[in-house]
Amino acid sequence: MKVGIVGGGAVGLLIAAYLHRMYDITLYTRRQSQAALLNKNGLCFIKGSKEKTFFIKTKHIEQSEMNEDVVFVTVKQYDLPELASSANRLQNIPTVVFLQNGMGHLPLLSRFNNRNIVLGVVEHGALKHDDRTVEHTGEGKISLAVWKGEIGEAQRLIEQSSSHFPFLFKKDWYEMLAMKLAINAVVNPLTALLRVKNGQLLEVNEYRMMMQLLFSELKDVLSLPNEQKAWENIVLVCEKTANNRSSMLKDIEQGRQTEIDAILGYIIQRGKSMNIQTPLCEFLLHAIKGMERRGKFE
Amino acid sequence: MKVGIVGGGAVGLLIAAYLHRMYDITLYTRRQSQAALLNKNGLCFIKGSKEKTFFIKTKHIEQSEMNEDVVFVTVKQYDLPELASSANRLQNIPTVVFLQNGMGHLPLLSRFNNRNIVLGVVEHGALKHDDRTVEHTGEGKISLAVWKGEIGEAQRLIEQSSSHFPFLFKKDWYEMLAMKLAINAVVNPLTALLRVKNGQLLEVNEYRMMMQLLFSELKDVLSLPNEQKAWENIVLVCEKTANNRSSMLKDIEQGRQTEIDAILGYIIQRGKSMNIQTPLCEFLLHAIKGMERRGKFE
Numbered sequence: 334m335k336v337g338i339v340g341g342g343a344v345g346l347l348i349a350a351y352l353h354r355m356y357d358i359t360l361y362t363r364r365q366s367q368a369a370l371l372n373k374n375g376l377c378f379i380k381g382s383k384e385k386t387f388f389i390k391t392k393h394i395e396q397s398e399m400n401e402d403v404v405f406v407t408v409k410q411y412d413l414p415e416l417a418s419s420a421n422r423l424q425n426i427p428t429v430v431f432l433q434n435g436m437g438h439l440p441l442l443s444r445f446n447n448r449n450i451v452l453g454v455v456e457h458g459a460l461k462h463d464d465r466t467v468e469h470t471g472e473g474k475i476s477l478a479v480w481k482g483e484i485g486e487a488q489r490l491i492e493q494s495s496s497h498f499p500f501l502f503k504k505d506w507y508e509m510l511a512m513k514l515a516i517n518a519v520v521n522p523l524t525a526l527l528r529v530k531n532g533q534l535l536e537v538n539e540y541r542m543m544m545q546l547l548f549s550e551l552k553d554v555l556s557l558p559n560e561q562k563a564w565e566n567i568v569l570v571c572e573k574t575a576n577n578r579s580s581m582l583k584d585i586e587q588g589r590q591t592e593i594d595a596i597l598g599y600i601i602q603r604g605k606s607m608n609i610q611t612p613l614c615e616f617l618l619h620a621i622k623g624m625e626r627r628g629k630f631e
Numbered sequence: 632m633k634v635g636i637v638g639g640g641a642v643g644l645l646i647a648a649y650l651h652r653m654y655d656i657t658l659y660t661r662r663q664s665q666a667a668l669l670n671k672n673g674l675c676f677i678k679g680s681k682e683k684t685f686f687i688k689t690k691h692i693e694q695s696e697m698n699e700d701v702v703f704v705t706v707k708q709y710d711l712p713e714l715a716s717s718a719n720r721l722q723n724i725p726t727v728v729f730l731q732n733g734m735g736h737l738p739l740l741s742r743f744n745n746r747n748i749v750l751g752v753v754e755h756g757a758l759k760h761d762d763r764t765v766e767h768t769g770e771g772k773i774s775l776a777v778w779k780g781e782i783g784e785a786q787r788l789i790e791q792s793s794s795h796f797p798f799l800f801k802k803d804w805y806e807m808l809a810m811k812l813a814i815n816a817v818v819n820p821l822t823a824l825l826r827v828k829n830g831q832l833l834e835v836n837e838y839r840m841m842m843q844l845l846f847s848e849l850k851d852v853l854s855l856p857n858e859q860k861a862w863e864n865i866v867l868v869c870e871k872t873a874n875n876r877s878s879m880l881k882d883i884e885q886g887r888q889t890e891i892d893a894i895l896g897y898i899i900q901r902g903k904s905m906n907i908q909t910p911l912c913e914f915l916l917h918a919i920k921g922m923e924r925r926g927k928f929e
Contacts, residue, residue, distance in 0.1 A: 539921030623837030
């Protein structure tokens with residue numbers, strides 16, 4: 334089976350590292366320089382104290398025809414419009430798996446006419462050291478659920494997945510994304526704002542109260558099917574990743590754009606359409622966007 | 632006229648420095664060591680590039696009888712209960728002027744039986760370098776308004792005040808305190824949370840939007856007599872003190888207790904009694920208290 338991966342970020346490199354033995358993998362990068370580097374020096378994969386180098390076929394996306402059976406799209410939500418508009422190189426792919434955070438990408442999916450559109454949620458810890466190096470910092474899973482059509486060629490990924498890198502099938506894409514969004518909406522903005530590691534949200538009692546206030550604001554907006562389970566999930570993630578800096582905290586620290594629009598921006602919009610007030614989400618959205626903007630000055 | 636000053640913080644030292652030529656001043660400190668230092672080496676007053684040393688009669692409050700005509704109480708709100716309970720050394724003073732921030736101290740005033748109780752709002756920039764050194768970093772004013780009785784002996788302070796250190800009489804103590812509280816409630820928590828100077832709240836557009844969201848939440852709770860003027864005041868203060876770090880930001884940076892209870896805590900309580908929701912104030916109160924608590928660990 335031919336598997337394509339669009340995007341050479343932490344998630345794209347991680348999937349390439351785990352799947353390259355079983356499938357015919359092609360990695361598509363946005364920058365020619367990254368494709369050249371990976372083809373020349375290989376992909377360096379780190380886990381614990383071990384380090385391995387694999388050679389993965391890598392192409393610059395703008396100069397390539399795609400003809401895979403299944404393609405993972407791992408670019409950030411804010412890069413999706415470009416992908417949809419630029420001659421839609423994905424048009425001949427039967428099954429496309431979108432792995433973006435939040436729900437901000439859902440309105441964009443109508444621009445893709447593929448037979449099967451699958452949504453996925455990544456729960457691995459992955460850290461990109463440089464353009465050819467990725468570290469697997471926490472074993473988790475990738476959940477998949479059908480958005481349009483059927484699971485298609487992605488079924489083989491689930492059946493043949495290994496315990497170190499499992500793919501799971503979920504029946505309800507909304508529940509899957511909403512549970513993950515609730516986690517991202519609570520953990521990411523608060524850790525970035527307070528500049529703390531995930532575990533400190535639980536350790537400092539007042540920060541935990543901030544989590545609860547934020548959660549009780551967004552649980553109604555997200556119509557979470559099981560509020561209690563969603564809250565326990567958030568606490569569990571903070572416990573399991575206590576020593577991690579969240580992706581949003583890292584983005585702020587490194588002056589990069591965050592995914593705040595896909596996360597809190599989506600919740601605020603949904604709240605408006607449901608006539609539910611979201612004062613904390615709005616306040617936090619401004620805070621993170623202001624911190625992003627200041628980062629550019631410093 | 633005999634003038635007493637309780638508290639050897641920035642405001643207490645500043646008042647002593649400006650009034651010692653015209654009045655018979657006694658400064659009362661909580662720590663014996665500060666009284667000894669000031670009596671031995673004098674009070675060092677800095678303004679711009681000039682530095683002067685004055686000798687001010689200084690006493691340890693616990694070992695002193697007070698017999699002044701008017702006494703300024705400059706201790707923080709959270710130190711007032713101790714002052715009220717410890718044998719009330721202020722009981723023979725005809726006119727007492729309370730200079731605390733916020734409104735958290737108002738319920739405590741009933742414990743003082745003095746003939747005249749005057750409230751004051753300090754709008755000077757003052758920085759305490761050490762126990763005997765204060766810098767006047769920004770010329771402003773001290774507004775005074777009657778809470779109980781009449782203006783009494785404080786009238787002379789207003790009549791004889793200089794343009795570098797003016798005292799002004801205000802008719803309405805509530806309006807005076809509410810306007811100042813609105814400024815403190817917006818500028819202090821946001822600068823401390825975002826760790827920015829006052830001016831950056833205006834410079835970063837998203838931070839200005841956070842100010843507006845917070846202001847529109849608390850303006851109804853404070854029943855501000857003139858909302859437009861109050862907002863303009865807040866903006867003006869940020870402009871005039873653009874390069875200053877707010878007192879709450881400094882408290883957080885130096886691991887000290889902040890005045891958040893006297894400021895947002897008061898607004899939250901008042902909101903509850905008026906049945907007005909204050910989600911942003913509650914969220915910010917937890918954030919600042921969490922940052923206080925973390926400061927102790929670091």
